[in-house]
Amino acid sequence: TDSGSDTNNEETTGPQDGGDLITAVNGQPTNFNAYYYSDTASGDIAGLMFNGLIKVNKEIAPEGDLAKDWEISDDGLTYTFHLRKGVKFHDGKPMTSADVKFSYNIPRSEDYTGPRASSFSVIKSIETPDDYTVKISLKNKYAPFLLETATYPILPKHLLKDVPIKDMEKAEFNTSNPVGTGPYKFVEWKKGQYVKVKANENYFAGRPHIDTITVKAVSDANSRMAQFQAGQINFMWGETTQAKTINALEDQGKAKVKRTLGLNYDYIGWNQKNPLFQSKTVRQALTHAINRKGILKAAVNGEGKIANTPGSPLQKWSYNPDVPVFAYNPEKAKKMLASEGWKDHNGDGTIDKNGKEFKFTILSNKGNQRRKTIGEIVQQNLKKVGIDAQPKLMEWSAELEKINPPNWDYDAVILGWALGADPDPKQIFSATEIKKGLNFVWYKPDQKIEKLMQENSKVTDREKRGEMIKEIQAAIAEDQPYTFLYYKNNIMVYTPKLHAQQGIDTSFYHVKDWWIEQ
Numbered sequence: 001t002d003s004g005s006d007t008n009n010e011e012t013t014g015p016q017d018g019g020d021l022i023t024a025v026n027g028q029p030t031n032f033n034a035y036y037y038s039d040t041a042s043g044d045i046a047g048l049m050f051n052g053l054i055k056v057n058k059e060i061a062p063e064g065d066l067a068k069d070w071e072i073s074d075d076g077l078t079y080t081f082h083l084r085k086g087v088k089f090h091d092g093k094p095m096t097s098a099d100v101k102f103s104y105n106i107p108r109s110e111d112y113t114g115p116r117a118s119s120f121s122v123i124k125s126i127e128t129p130d131d132y133t134v135k136i137s138l139k140n141k142y143a144p145f146l147l148e149t150a151t152y153p154i155l156p157k158h159l160l161k162d163v164p165i166k167d168m169e170k171a172e173f174n175t176s177n178p179v180g181t182g183p184y185k186f187v188e189w190k191k192g193q194y195v196k197v198k199a200n201e202n203y204f205a206g207r208p209h210i211d212t213i214t215v216k217a218v219s220d221a222n223s224r225m226a227q228f229q230a231g232q233i234n235f236m237w238g239e240t241t242q243a244k245t246i247n248a249l250e251d252q253g254k255a256k257v258k259r260t261l262g263l264n265y266d267y268i269g270w271n272q273k274n275p276l277f278q279s280k281t282v283r284q285a286l287t288h289a290i291n292r293k294g295i296l297k298a299a300v301n302g303e304g305k306i307a308n309t310p311g312s313p314l315q316k317w318s319y320n321p322d323v324p325v326f327a328y329n330p331e332k333a334k335k336m337l338a339s340e341g342w343k344d345h346n347g348d349g350t351i352d353k354n355g356k357e358f359k360f361t362i363l364s365n366k367g368n369q370r371r372k373t374i375g376e377i378v379q380q381n382l383k384k385v386g387i388d389a390q391p392k393l394m395e396w397s398a399e400l401e402k403i404n405p406p407n408w409d410y411d412a413v414i415l416g417w418a419l420g421a422d423p424d425p426k427q428i429f430s431a432t433e434i435k436k437g438l439n440f441v442w443y444k445p446d447q448k449i450e451k452l453m454q455e456n457s458k459v460t461d462r463e464k465r466g467e468m469i470k471e472i473q474a475a476i477a478e479d480q481p482y483t484f485l486y487y488k489n490n491i492m493v494y495t496p497k498l499h500a501q502q503g504i505d506t507s508f509y510h511v512k513d514w515w516i517e518q
Contacts, residue, residue, distance in 0.1 A: 017207075026224075028041060029189070029215075032049060033155070036169050036174060045215050053151075062147055067082060067083055070146075072460070075141075076141040077124075079150070082133060083131075084204055089181055090179045100126075102160070106155075111164065111165040111166040113169045119149045122142040123149075124137045124138055140458055141459070144422035159173060182200065184198060193217065194216045196214045198212045205512055209514065228255070235494040237507065255493050255496070260504065261314060261489060264417060265310070267484050269481070273408050274411050276358065276360055286382070288336065289328075290382070292483075294377060299373045300370060317463070320470035320473040320474055324474070350386055350388050361410070363403070364413070365394060366396070372393065375414055399413075424469075426456065446475070
């Protein structure tokens with residue numbers, strides 16, 4: 001909800017140039033070269049300085065960025081991009097097709113050390129018939145190509161061509177001298193404190209209105225809120241746990257607030273290496289036993305929507321709203337557990353089977369209040385059906401080591417996924433991903449669904465592919481490898497003098513058009 005109070009003066013004053021946007025984010029950036037970072041702090045800041053061929057719009061559809069338009073061949077294997085003319089890097093050198101080819105060849109090299117090789121492995125060849133045309137041929141049809149691969153930033157060949165690819169990850173360019181084509185130019189990075197950028201006077205889409213943007217690293221959410229209230233920052237992403245404070249600031253006219261459902265979900269993963277969770281009926285019963293509406297209210301102040309699948313309602317073309325739902329029903333949960341032989345045979349209050357009690361640990365990460373709350377509620381809910389679930393908090397890095405290969409050393413875990421612009425479920429739920437790490441719950445879909453997972457990305461007809469993904473979502477909802485909890489709202493909080501836009505997957509959506517009343 002936007003307060004709406006700014007509509008009148010927006011018409012009278014119109015956008016003004018000037019001012020410093022100061023924001024605070026959770027966590028330090030690592031570097032500003034998208035072929036090497038995988039954290040959101042780095043991505044948000046790099047997004048101010050770089051452009052890709054394509055950008056993702058509010059409908060999660062591809063839109064031209066450095067490419068003004070493109071064609072796809074009839075067989076779906078060749079993409080021809082027509083670049084905008086007159087685009088310059090921050091150092092004044094022109095951006096051409098040679099820079100695109102150079103950038104995309106980095107993750108295709110045998111010497112590449114970053115995490116992005118899989119996004120580019122589908123490319124067979126890159127041709128540059130002239131300075132403003134790029135022709136990319138694929139090995140096979142790959143539907144996510146535009147939304148995934150073609151959004152990667154274009155780097156300046158003239159500054160990086162002499163850096164061996166095996167050393168590129170450590171290049172000075174990545175941390176102390178990033179040069180892109182974006183609306184903002186790098187000024188400085190004071191490690192542990194902030195990154196500062198300034199308006200690119202020669203930006204191809206027009207100079208941004210705001211002069212400078214300072215991104216402070218403040219890992220504690222309460223400290224970010226305190227800085228906002230003290231006027232030390234003028235824009236932040238609010239935590240759902242701060243909803244009451246945010247609502248009060250909005251009511252007092254001290255903040256404008258925009259909310260949108262995020263491209264994300266929180267869930268409980270059941271490790272199917274553990275015999276306790278190998279039965280589908282048992283996993284469905286666990287979901288029946290958990291009060292997800294109660295969790296939505298307690299953990300995120302109701303800022304979100306119950307989730308039943310790994311798909312997002314924001315991706316309308318591929319989202320299946322008609323999947324099996326296991327609503328809160330402890331009595332039904334008890335019956336289902338009993339049907340699988342889980343009863344309290346010895347009268348100690350915990351159900352058991354063949355002399356083994358239904359008892360396990362549920363992991364989450366220290367410092368995450370939301371997940372701590374979820375763990376406590378799940379413990380209470382499951383106790384009512386005779387299950388002993390003990391919440392356990394761990395340091396984030398230690399927790400990841402426990403759940404990931406080669407350890408898989410946990411019973412259940414409370415986590416969340418931030419989803420990509422493309423809704424391909426394969427990376428998380430295919431059996432082929434167990435050993436690679438993202439399918440750390442050891443979910444093995446049936447053959448038909450596994451085949452759909454492998455094939456969906458090769459189908460470029462969106463409607464057909466959408467039907468395949470909907471079928472996969474229904475099967476996952478039925479199998480309950482996760483208890484899906486909720487999609488969480490993104491809450492944008494900013495000072496009334498700032499005029500900002502909210503997108504779905506980026507902190508600075510259309511930042512060029514933001515402005516501050518002077």
